[in-house]
Amino acid sequence: MTKQNNAQPANKTDESAQTQIEFNHVAKSYGENLVLDNINCEVKRGEFITMVGTSGCGKSTFLNMLLGTVAHSKGDILLEGKPIVAEPSPDRGIVFQKYSVFPHLSVRENVAISKEFEASPVLGRLFGERRKQALTETDEWLEAVGLLAAKDKYPHELSGGMQQRLAIAQALIKHPKVLLLDEPFGALDPGIRKDMHKLVLELWKKYQLTIFMVTHDLNEGFYLGTRLWVFDKTRHDPHAPHRYGSTITFDLPIGKTDEASFVKIEKSLESNRLSA
Amino acid sequence: MKRWINKTPSKTLAFVLGVIPFILVMALYQWGSDARKAENSNDKLLPSVGQFYSAIDRLAFTPSKRTGEYIFWKDTVSSLKRLLMGVACAAAIALVLGLITGAIPLMAANLSPIITTLSLIPPMAVLPLLFIVFGLGELSKVMLIIVGITPFLIRDLYQKTKEIPQEQLVKAQTLGANSVQLINRVLLPQILPRLLDALRLSLGTAWLFLIAAEAIAATEGLGYRIFLVRRYLSMDIILPYVMWITFLAFLLDWLLVHASKKAFPWYHSAK
Structure with a gap:
């Protein structure tokens, strides 16, 4: 039960707006432990996707599958129509925390x-x-x-901020097809974080990058990208917490963001945190 | 009043506190030596300071009557040569094996069991074997040092290679590095200062094996000399030799620290 397909921008005529990355029924489990389930999504070139969710919701696992350090268990992940290589390669740049x-x-x-x-x-x-x-x-x-x-x-x-700038420069010089950011500003002071947001937006526009960014800061996720994903479980079995995996429960184009959805998402994250 | 665990000495006090045990040991020795000399002026067990001087003068600054050589310096040179050769060979072997087992899981699966097994063999137990295989010359002494410290070095460097953050390895791969490049440019330069750390720890053991080998089969060397003059109860030679070995050990350690700081400033300031 996913909603992401409703939320995609309508214009499909633009050449640059072709689907660059596709997830088809992707799942990831570690033994009995199902982390991600039924991930279906399409991402176009030049999108800036921010991903939020409670800890353990699988957003980092998602990023690592895209990066190639974690192999998915089911489904297909396609990068420009081809299955992604299951190890890190220059077409996917990364900046860690x-x-x-x-x-x-x-x-x-x-x-x-x-x-x-x-x-x-x-x-x-x-x-x-x-x-x-x-x-x-x-x-x-x-x-x-x-x-x-x-x-x-x-x-x-x-x-710390300058080190992250360096990490970004390292990644950009390879002209990656996608740039993956794994909580890149999580360890920085608020003021420096603001500067870094400005920088990332600037570079994103200048080099027409496709960016995936994991963050634990909903504000950051809400205002930085073009599309916000929330990872969460849609079903929960209290006797077998690992039976159901997370999936993308919200997929919002940033243009449509409003106070009401912000509060709604924040509430859902909050209730998860309490029940966890 | 502050708790004892919260009191820290000033620089001067720390120096004084540090010197006191040395002075006590020297005073105790002087007192013991005087007491024994008073009873028997030919006592050999605790020689006086003057006797040390004349022994050092005889061995270090007067050519030997038999060969015309300066025994003390000859011993020093041959011992240091063995020690440094052994340590250098061990370091080279350990660097290669530690790096490839740390970097390549297939090599670790292949080599770790045998390295662990070999490291459990007490090196002194295979000394006779080394003498049989490599003869009684220099090679067997150097080999004992190599056999003695290499397993520790390999396992330490394997561990240190493993401890380099995974993030860096992933990053290098996204920058297009292949396995060989990754070892050459990311792992090797970061392992070198850690190798020097490991060498500092293993130098004490290296000395142990050197002196053991020299005690058993040698014709010169610091360890050889000590065990030779033991027969004549020549404490006036043994004690200065022990102090000299201690000083050399200190000097080598100091050189390693300073070489490392000079060559790898990023390693020392990042800590």
């Missing part, structure tokens, strides 16, 4: 490393003039995320 950058590399080296992976298949390292060139090429991306001034610093010299 923490540990997304390499501590032993400077800011520039962190961004240039993907160029080095591309050009040097064994060592993964460039030398001399080619290395210099790869490092200089990173400047455009560092500029885009506002890190150009810190280009020679090491991650431990950066604040």
Whole structure:
């Protein structure tokens, strides 16, 4: 019982609005424990999807299936019509909440490393003039995320927000088809979080990215993307809590968001939290 | 009044408190030595400070009458050579095996059981075997050190490789890294400072095996000398040698710490 199909934008004529990602009857279980069930959705290029839900609702599992670190148990996940590769690959960029950058590399080296992976298949390292060139090429991306001034610093010299900017720059340089954000701003101060929201929206528009973002902050989810998903269980068996998995229970285009739906979703999250 | 657990010494007080046990030990020794000398001026068990000086002078600053060599320095050089060769070989083996077992689950499944089994063999029990296989020369002593510390190093580095956040490995893959590149650029550089940490921990054990090997079969070396002069109850040589070994151990540890800080500043400031 899903509602997501009602909520899709109507214009299907636009070339860029083709379906990019498709989930058909996808389920994920760990043994007896059914985490996600009956996930059906289509996502078009350029959409910005935010995902909320109580902890353990499966929103991170959903993201990890898309990323390729978790294999789905049933159904099909299609990326541009083809089944996704079940391991991480350059067509899907990722920013985690923490540990997304390499501590032993400077800011520039962190961004240039993907160029080095591309050009040097064994060592993964460039030398001399080619290395210099790869490092200089990173400047455009560092500029885009506002890190150009810190280009020679090491991650431990950066604040949490700057580290996340770096992680985003790393992902963008590969031009991923989708950008996955796993609670990327969860550990940041509110003020910095606002700046990061601005940055993400800016980059999303500039590079026409498709973004999936998991967040535990409903406000963030409500106002950041073009589409908000809520993960929740539609049935609950108190004697066998793992029998039914979560699915996408709300699928709201952000344009239609209003106070009433906000309160409704917040209430449903709240009641879950209490019953859990 | 503050609880004892909340009282912290000032720098000066900490220094004084730290020095006191050393002074006590030296005073106790002096008192013991004086007391024994008063009873028997030829006592060999607790030699006086003057006797230490003359022993050191004889071994370190006067050429040996028989060979013309400076015994103390010759012992030092040959012991350090064995120690460093053993530790370097062990480090190289452990780095490779620790990294590939930590990075590649198939290799871990393949190699972990045998590494665990080998690490349970007491190295001293296979010393005779090493002598038989590698002869009584330098090689068997170096081999004992390798056999003695490599299993620990491998298992430590395996663990440390595993502890590198999974997020970084996923990130590298989304940046297009293959397995070899991932090991070369993400894991190896982050494991090197951890290897130096592990080496610091294993140096004490390395000394143990070095001295054991030298005690049993050698013609020179710090451990050899100590066990040789034991027959003549030459405490005036044994004690300075022990102090010298202690100092060398301290020096190697200090060098490892400083080399690591110099080479891997990101590792030390991130902690």
